[in-house]
Amino acid sequence: MTKPQSSESNKTVSLPTDDALQLLLSPDGYYKYLAITKPPLVGGSLKYQAVMKSGGENAEVTGGGEVDVDQIKKNYRRLSLKHHPDKPGGDAEIFRVLTRAKVVLSNSKLRREYDLVGLDLEDEPEDETHQDQVDGSATENEEAEEGKGKTETVMNHIASASLAVVLQVVVKTGTMGFVSTIVSRYVLLTYLAIGGLLFISTRIYRTVKQGLGPDAKVTLATMKDALSPILISVGVYIMYRGRRLNGNDDAEKYLDWTWTFLFGETFVMTLFISNSFERQRSLFLVVAFVVAALFLSLIMKGKFWRYVTLLCFEGILALLVVLAFPIMEMILESIIEEKMKVIGEKIRAHDARMRALVDKGRI
Numbered sequence: 595m596t597k598p599q600s601s602e603s604n605k606t607v608s609l610p611t612d613d614a615l616q617l618l619l620s621p622d623g624y625y626k627y628l629a630i631t632k633p634p635l636v637g638g639s640l641k642y643q644a645v646m647k648s649g650g651e652n653a654e655v656t657g658g659g660e661v662d663v664d665q666i667k668k669n670y671r672r673l674s675l676k677h678h679p680d681k682p683g684g685d686a687e688i689f690r691v692l693t694r695a696k697v698v699l700s701n702s703k704l705r706r707e708y709d710l711v712g713l714d715l716e717d718e719p720e721d722e723t724h725q726d727q728v729d730g731s732a733t734e735n736e737e738a739e740e741g742k743g744k745t746e747t748v749m750n751h752i753a754s755a756s757l758a759v760v761l762q763v764v765v766k767t768g769t770m771g772f773v774s775t776i777v778s779r780y781v782l783l784t785y786l787a788i789g790g791l792l793f794i795s796t797r798i799y800r801t802v803k804q805g806l807g808p809d810a811k812v813t814l815a816t817m818k819d820a821l822s823p824i825l826i827s828v829g830v831y832i833m834y835r836g837r838r839l840n841g842n843d844d845a846e847k848y849l850d851w852t853w854t855f856l857f858g859e860t861f862v863m864t865l866f867i868s869n870s871f872e873r874q875r876s877l878f879l880v881v882a883f884v885v886a887a888l889f890l891s892l893i894m895k896g897k898f899w900r901y902v903t904l905l906c907f908e909g910i911l912a913l914l915v916v917l918a919f920p921i922m923e924m925i926l927e928s929i930i931e932e933k934m935k936v937i938g939e940k941i942r943a944h945d946a947r948m949r950a951l952v953d954k955g956r957i
Contacts, residue, residue, distance in 0.1 A: 618691045619713075621941055624714070628666060635710070666699050666700055667700070674693075695714075761912060764912065766867075767901065771902075774894065776898075777830065778834045778836075778855070779837060784831065784834040787827070788830060792823065798820040802820060822865060826865050832857060833858035835854060837855055851895050856892070859891040859896060867886060
């Protein structure tokens with residue numbers, strides 16, 4: 595069996611198809627077959643290393659050890675001339691794994707994951723258009739996209755979803771505060787708000803009607819989105835009337851807060867909370883929304899500074915989400931890397947034992 599020369603020489607030796615595939619798929623086989631010296635594995639996660647090195651979250655992620663990317667591409671081109679499917683004796687599977695090896699070793703993030711275990715756990719068949727390249731080289735944008743997709747973790751998705759929820763709450767709180775503290779104080783703003791909500795309702799109705807078709811039957815369930823702005827406009831008017839009371843001289847007197855205003859604020863706030871949930875609402879959820887809205891309305895009472903305080907609290911919560919999740923992600927990434935490192939050592943030890951048994955003829 596022909597063996598490749600030492601990686602120190604940076605020279606490759608093409609193996610027969612079966613031997614080449616076996617070597618490529620063995621622990622650290624990408625380095626062995628491409629004749630690239632494996633760099634030392636530095637402790638700590640990639641992101642933690644980059645942040646500690648530059649002192650900022652926007653640091654560029656680099657691997658634990660450096661490799662000669664130009665040499666990787668050079669050795670890859672030599673081997674691709676033999677294994678390309680269009681060449682005599684070429685093999686599509688070998689060429690695919692060989693191309694994947696070049697991509698992994700050229701990308702610091704993918705190379706780090708490969709170094710931990712010694713195997714490519716995320717190897718997937720490349721697109722046919724990618725395999726049709728004669729030299730097999732990928733563009734920088736393709737390699738960047740390859741690395742970018744693998745950096746997304748569960749924590750990234752949780753952080754994005756959490757931040758989106760907090761921002762949605764901030765927007766709804768700001769809107770509710772504007773309606774409660776400003777719009778309901780002035781007759782002109784109140785009627786402008788009601789007119790705008792009715793206009794939105796008619797637009798939604800027309801859109802839903804066109805989507806259902808001319809012969810479709812319009813039901814209350816299908817028109818709930820169009821009814822929501824109408825109900826909100828009713829609540830806004832109740833809030834407006836709750837701030838005014840007729841005196842003995844039949845002149846309207848402005849009141850800062852009344853129980854009528856509390857009812858209108860609770861009603862509008864309940865609709866805001868309910869509209870945040872797109873799933874079918876049960877009676878229990880409706881009661882929970884009403885109780886939560888009533889509790890918040892008793893605290894807010896249409897006070898501007900209380901809404902500002904609540905917005906500041908929600909802003910701090912959003913900031914904590916932005917700061918806390920990356921830290922949690924680095925901690926989780928470090929723990930996972932330590933586990934993968936132990937697994938990689940066991941895989942390499944088992945592979946060495948199996949090769950020793952093969953050399954002795956016991957297998």
